[in-house]
Amino acid sequence: MSGILAVLEAGHKLSAETLAAAVDLGAKLGLSVHSVEPGGTYTADGFTDGLAELIRTKQFQVVLFPHTYQVRDFAPKLATRFDRSLISDVIRLRVDSGVLFVTRQLFQGKMNAEIKPLGEPVFLSLQAGAYRAGEAEGVVVEAMPAAGAAPRQKPEEKFREAARAVDLSAAPIIVSVGRGIKEKENLSLIEDLAGALGAEIAASRPICDNGWLPMERQVGSSGQTVAPKLYVAVGLSGAIQHLVGMKGAKTVVAINKDENAPIFEVADYGMCADLFEVLPALTAAIRAAKG
Amino acid sequence: MKILVAIKQVPARDSLLTAAASGKWIDESNLEYEINEPDAYALEEALQLKEAHGGEVVAVCAGPDRASATIREALAKGADRAIHIAVDDIVDWDTLATAKLLAAAVKTEAPDLVLTGLQSDDVGAGQAGVVMAELLGLPHATIIMQVDIEGGMLRVKRELEDGWFQHVGMPLPAVLTIQSGIKKLRYATLMGIKKAKTKEVKTLTPGELGVSHVASYELVGVTLPQKSKQTQMVKTVAELVEKLKNEVHVL
Numbered sequence: 249m250s251g252i253l254a255v256l257e258a259g260h261k262l263s264a265e266t267l268a269a270a271v272d273l274g275a276k277l278g279l280s281v282h283s284v285e286p287g288g289t290y291t292a293d294g295f296t297d298g299l300a301e302l303i304r305t306k307q308f309q310v311v312l313f314p315h316t317y318q319v320r321d322f323a324p325k326l327a328t329r330f331d332r333s334l335i336s337d338v339i340r341l342r343v344d345s346g347v348l349f350v351t352r353q354l355f356q357g358k359m360n361a362e363i364k365p366l367g368e369p370v371f372l373s374l375q376a377g378a379y380r381a382g383e384a385e386g387v388v389v390e391a392m393p394a395a396g397a398a399p400r401q402k403p404e405e406k407f408r409e410a411a412r413a414v415d416l417s418a419a420p421i422i423v424s425v426g427r428g429i430k431e432k433e434n435l436s437l438i439e440d441l442a443g444a445l446g447a448e449i450a451a452s453r454p455i456c457d458n459g460w461l462p463m464e465r466q467v468g469s470s471g472q473t474v475a476p477k478l479y480v481a482v483g484l485s486g487a488i489q490h491l492v493g494m495k496g497a498k499t500v501v502a503i504n505k506d507e508n509a510p511i512f513e514v515a516d517y518g519m520c521a522d523l524f525e526v527l528p529a530l531t532a533a534i535r536a537a538k539g
Numbered sequence: 540m541k542i543l544v545a546i547k548q549v550p551a552r553d554s555l556l557t558a559a560a561s562g563k564w565i566d567e568s569n570l571e572y573e574i575n576e577p578d579a580y581a582l583e584e585a586l587q588l589k590e591a592h593g594g595e596v597v598a599v600c601a602g603p604d605r606a607s608a609t610i611r612e613a614l615a616k617g618a619d620r621a622i623h624i625a626v627d628d629i630v631d632w633d634t635l636a637t638a639k640l641l642a643a644a645v646k647t648e649a650p651d652l653v654l655t656g657l658q659s660d661d662v663g664a665g666q667a668g669v670v671m672a673e674l675l676g677l678p679h680a681t682i683i684m685q686v687d688i689e690g691g692m693l694r695v696k697r698e699l700e701d702g703w704f705q706h707v708g709m710p711l712p713a714v715l716t717i718q719s720g721i722k723k724l725r726y727a728t729l730m731g732i733k734k735a736k737t738k739e740v741k742t743l744t745p746g747e748l749g750v751s752h753v754a755s756y757e758l759v760g761v762t763l764p765q766k767s768k769q770t771q772m773v774k775t776v777a778e779l780v781e782k783l784k785n786e787v788h789v790l
């Protein structure tokens with residue numbers, strides 16, 4: 249009955265939020281809070297062996313991770329070693345009469361599910377924005393035990409592709425297009441709107457996966473991070489991996505035909521409409537307003 | 540080379556979702572279904588690896604009867620045969636339990652390579668592949684954008700955050716979770732659709748696979764997300780332009 253372990257990722261912005269969540273949960277459940285920051289070269293095998301050893305010897309009841317790409321790569325394996333499911337992408341933790349309930353997203357943010365973990369240890373990964381980073385006093389820092397057998401994965405140096413020809417990070421206005429545009433041919437509607445606004449064009453991942461726009465125009469966790477004065481999201485649902493790339497925008501306008509699309513949750517102005525009906529009129533009205 | 544691809548059937552992407560009367564899951568009565576998008580890319584990668592190295596592609600899918608449409612589609616695109624793990628209540632199986640089903644089916648085939656999508660569009664756990672690797676004792680790598688096989692070794696390109704990538708090597712057999720966009724998707728040909736009808740689909744039950752349903756969490760209920768931010772909804776183009784001009788000051 250030893251407490252909560254926050255497994256942190258060195259240098260990752262989500263780590264502080266995860267630690268804050270662990271401290272908050274520790275207070276609510278009356279458990280001590282511990283943290284570990286595995287160092288050295290990452291391999292799924294190495295991190296799993298080391299952390300499994302730590303969790304087993306100290307008998308942690310709750311293990312909390314930031315929902316990073318690295319955590320996605322090893323945490324499910326670690327939980328499996330304890331015959332548990334990792335509950336991933338958690339956006340809220342709630343304690344009711346000493347019992348823990350967590351909320352996570354389903355259907356790319358279109359639905360929320362409340363989940364009650366059964367059995368221990370409980371393995372959870374926290375989504376970006378779930379907690380605000382705060383004071384983390386009284387946290388016991390644990391050392392990572394040495395890994396067991398040699399890892400089977402042989403990682404090479406990290407690299408970036410050739411320099412981007414388009415830098416969206418400095419653009420004051422961005423018109424961003426999602427799969428609602430249906431066909432490559434329809435992109436002219438977006439080009440017209442962007443032209444009228446004097447905006448750069450960006451896109452969600454599937455648009456770039458399809459080769460309709462170059463990869464360098466992709467916004468999100470695997471694309472660019474932008475912070476324009478105005479971000480106009482057209483036919484784009486607002487999955488978390490997209491939102492993390494544009495939540496720094498000062499003003500967000502969303503046009504989407506589904507009133508429950510998650511993009512409306514981050515929008516300042518929303519229009520629930522068919523983009524094919526709205527865009528030509530919007531472009532014309534903006535041109536007229538600009539004179 | 541024998542490649543096994545896990546494909547999941549999920550509600551079509553533009554579905555308007557509502558909670559079922561039970562509050563435990565979505566209302567499935569008027570939904571259409573399709574292949575989980577990253578799984579379509581995993582299948583494409585498997586087919587191209589087979590074209591380059593020879594061998595066989597086997598699709599595996601756990602789900603109710605309706606999943607057979609998705610299985611046929613994979614066969615029409617070029618998978619050689621399929622395994623349908625027949626589970627009516629697949630939404631009640633948690634991540635670990637589902638992965639145990641899939642892993643048990645993989646074991647009956649002993650493939651050289653197992654591919655999954657990196658994440659399902661409905662549950663979105665992003666885990667089944669990694670869990671399977673642990674259950675099968677195989678090495679794995681996730682969010683893969685390129686697969687090379689040379690001299691019995693794998694070398695893959697992992698996608699990391701913020702535009703970073705990394706190559707990772709590992710021995711075969713192994714499990715990889717494939718990211719959308721890895722290759723251009725093919726369409727099923729008429730010939731393919733015709734041929735699919737004659738291809739073998741083996742149906743297995745959880746009992747036959749020796750997997751029982753033990754849950755490590757309970758789904759209490761589903762709800763539409765609450766709006767946390769005050770969003771001003773506008774009805775007309777004129778209204779929107781007025782806001783852009785007088786409140787956002789961009790015109």
Ligand SMILES: Cc1cc2nc3c(=O)[nH]c(=O)nc-3n(C[C@H](O)[C@H](O)[C@H](O)COP(=O)(O)OP(=O)(O)OC[C@H]3O[C@@H](n4cnc5c(N)ncnc54)[C@H](O)[C@@H]3O)c2cc1C
Nearest residue numbers: 426427428452453468469470471483484485489490505523
């Ligand atoms: C590890 C990982 C990394 C990822 N990285 C990124 C990333 O960097 N960037 C990114 O964008 N995604 C990323 N994704 C994918 C992401 O999860 C979503 O799948 C993707 O963002 C969805 O794109 P979309 O909104 O264009 O498409 P959809 O989710 O299909 O949404 C289309 C929207 O268009 C609306 N629509 C349809 N027709 C119309 C119409 N006529 N008029 C108005 N609206 C209409 C629909 O209501 C819907 O909301 C990543 C996923 C993973 C798992």
Ligand SMILES: Nc1ncnc2c1ncn2[C@@H]1O[C@H](COP(=O)(O)O)[C@@H](O)[C@H]1O
Nearest residue numbers: 545546601655656658659664665666667
């Ligand atoms: N019921 C299923 N049948 C076949 N494959 C599945 C199933 N559930 C998950 N998968 C595979 O595992 C991947 C990750 O799913 P998940 O862990 O649910 O996000 C999917 O992209 C599929 O390749």
